Amino acid sequence: MTAPVLRVVGLAASIGSQPVIERIDLEVPAGQVTAILGRNGAGKTSTIKAILGLIARTGTVELAGERIDGLPTHRIVQRGVGYVPEDREVFGSLTVSENLRLAERDTTPRRELVAELFPDIVSRGSQRAGTLSGGQQQMVSLARALLNDNRILLVDEPTKGLAPKLVTEVASALERAAAVVPILLVEQNLHVARRLAAHVVVIESGRTVHSGPAAEFFDDEDRVARLLGVHGEAAR
Amino acid sequence: MSTVILLLVTGLGLGALYFLVASGLSLIYGLMGVLNFAHGSFLTLAAFLGWETARALGADSWGSLAAALAVGALTGAIFAAGTEFLLIRRLYNRHIEQVLVTVGLALATVALFDGIWGTDPQFIRGPQWLAETTLLLDARIPNNRFLLIAVAALVLVAIVLFLRFTRYGLIIRAGVENRSMVTALGIDVRRAFTVVFAIGGAAAGIGGVLASHYFGYVSPQLGGSLLIFAFIVTVIGGLGSLPGAALASVLVAVLQQFANFYLGGTGDLMVVLLLAVVLLVRPSGLFGRKS
Numbered sequence: 013m014t015a016p017v018l019r020v021v022g023l024a025a026s027i028g029s030q031p032v033i034e035r036i037d038l039e040v041p042a043g044q045v046t047a048i049l050g051r052n053g054a055g056k057t058s059t060i061k062a063i064l065g066l067i068a069r070t071g072t073v074e075l076a077g078e079r080i081d082g083l084p085t086h087r088i089v090q091r092g093v094g095y096v097p098e099d100r101e102v103f104g105s106l107t108v109s110e111n112l113r114l115a116e117r118d119t120t121p122r123r124e125l126v127a128e129l130f131p132d133i134v135s136r137g138s139q140r141a142g143t144l145s146g147g148q149q150q151m152v153s154l155a156r157a158l159l160n161d162n163r164i165l166l167v168d169e170p171t172k173g174l175a176p177k178l179v180t181e182v183a184s185a186l187e188r189a190a191a192v193v194p195i196l197l198v199e200q201n202l203h204v205a206r207r208l209a210a211h212v213v214v215i216e217s218g219r220t221v222h223s224g225p226a227a228e229f230f231d232d233e234d235r236v237a238r239l240l241g242v243h244g245e246a247a248r
Numbered sequence: 249m250s251t252v253i254l255l256l257v258t259g260l261g262l263g264a265l266y267f268l269v270a271s272g273l274s275l276i277y278g279l280m281g282v283l284n285f286a287h288g289s290f291l292t293l294a295a296f297l298g299w300e301t302a303r304a305l306g307a308d309s310w311g312s313l314a315a316a317l318a319v320g321a322l323t324g325a326i327f328a329a330g331t332e333f334l335l336i337r338r339l340y341n342r343h344i345e346q347v348l349v350t351v352g353l354a355l356a357t358v359a360l361f362d363g364i365w366g367t368d369p370q371f372i373r374g375p376q377w378l379a380e381t382t383l384l385l386d387a388r389i390p391n392n393r394f395l396l397i398a399v400a401a402l403v404l405v406a407i408v409l410f411l412r413f414t415r416y417g418l419i420i421r422a423g424v425e426n427r428s429m430v431t432a433l434g435i436d437v438r439r440a441f442t443v444v445f446a447i448g449g450a451a452a453g454i455g456g457v458l459a460s461h462y463f464g465y466v467s468p469q470l471g472g473s474l475l476i477f478a479f480i481v482t483v484i485g486g487l488g489s490l491p492g493a494a495l496a497s498v499l500v501a502v503l504q505q506f507a508n509f510y511l512g513g514t515g516d517l518m519v520v521l522l523l524a525v526v527l528l529v530r531p532s533g534l535f536g537r538k539s
Binding site for chain 1: 418419421422425426428429430431432433434435436437
């Protein structure tokens with residue numbers, strides 16, 4: 013068995029004096045999508061932010077066997093961690109081209125891949141990102157992460173607030189992206205999670221309560237209902 | 249009519265000075281959230297060293313004025329970058345401590361300048377043309393106003409070009425909008441902080457040299473007296489907005505001149521009232537982003 017790309021052990025984090033996650037353990041295998049699932053407020057987004065060092069945290073985070081939990085955020089990203097944040101966080105006053113140019117770290121950014129995956133976005137290069145629709149902003153956010161040769165992508169709620177057609181488009185783009193880079197995906201939409209993920213990690217009250225193959229998890233309707241508070245059919 | 253023209257051009261000249269100080273303040277606050285009360289000290293030191301340079305070279309020549317401006321810009325940039333690197337960098341997101349450190353630095357440097365150059369103003373000289381006037385629509389305009397306006401316009405254009413066409417400019421514009429996301433793209437935003445401090449310091453340094461020609465003297469209190477209006481301009485224009493700082497500088501300075509002349513010396517009062525109105529009607533300033 014190959015070593016995981018990302019390994020998290022005993023991760024805890026707080027915002028101010030308020031603990032937001034207490035003990036997260038997870039592994040992201042190479043070449044796969046691993047989905048973090050959980051109810052609202054369980055600590056999914058905080059887990060992603062803690063891995064990146066965007067919030068104060070303790071615990072071990074290893075990227076390809078090397079500890080990164082002592083590094084500042086920009087150094088973690090430079091080691092090959094791409095980030096697609098919840099709510100896109102594109103720079104609204106910059107053009108689409110400027111958003112993409114800002115994200116380019118590699119000497120040979122993968123512009124062809126981005127142009128192939130998001131032709132609509134590339135054609136809107138001179139448009140201010142703040143004037144794009146939510147779905148288009150999500151594409152910009154994904155494109156920023158895919159421009160570089162990352163070891164892993166951390167993708168937080170990419171389909172949140174999108175129309176059904178756009179959800180399908182984003183899921184397809186993620187599927188294509190997963191062919192070139194492993195993804196740790198936070199996703200509330202269980203259809204999307206089931207379609208993309210090979211492995212799931214379930215978080216409850218800031219703790220990992222389940223980890224295992226996605227198919228096995230989604231087939232166990234009782235467990236889905238107990239851990240996520242939804243009927244198993246929601247993931248069909 | 250000639251009085252109106254004179255007040256208008258004088259207001260534009262004073263606005264140019266305010267802009268040179270406020271542009272740095274605005275960018276520094278916009279990117280880093282730092283209220284830099286030491287900004288006036290950058291200006292004052294640059295004014296003194298600029299004057300020393302001009303005096304050493306013969307204060308009456310254009311060459312010495314150009315050298316003074318260059319020394320002023322360099323002094324402001326180095327002092328500001330050093331302040332960021334040595335003092336502010338350790339205090340990001342600790343706003344109370346930032347205020348205490350920058351206020352402390354401002355007070356300490358004024359005392360230092362008092363010790364070096366004395367408390368009395370030092371009257372300065374420059375090229376003869378600056379002391380003369382030009383007839384413009386029946387108004388006799390002191391020539392130094394034209395120099396102030398031209399230099400401030402050049403500085404504005406230079407900063408705009410820098411922000412638009414360089415990698416650091418791109419980082420700064422993005423950082424003003426969302427600093428943590430810039431970091432999450434793998435960019436060490438602290439370098440951009442130092443660059444912004446250096447740019448702001450350079451503009452203040454140029455402002456210091458020009459302020460000494462506008463007022464005719466340089467003194468340890470020069471920076472502090474301009475800083476309060478620069479802060480007002482920064483707030484009215486919108487924290488972090490360069491165009492806002494430029495427009496507000498002109499508005500404030502012209503209002504000040506007209507109110508001083510027509511309303512019995514109430515220029516400062518009118519500026520404060522304008523600030524109050526803007527804060528009530530549009531708290532984020534003319535060009536500021538709503539939080």
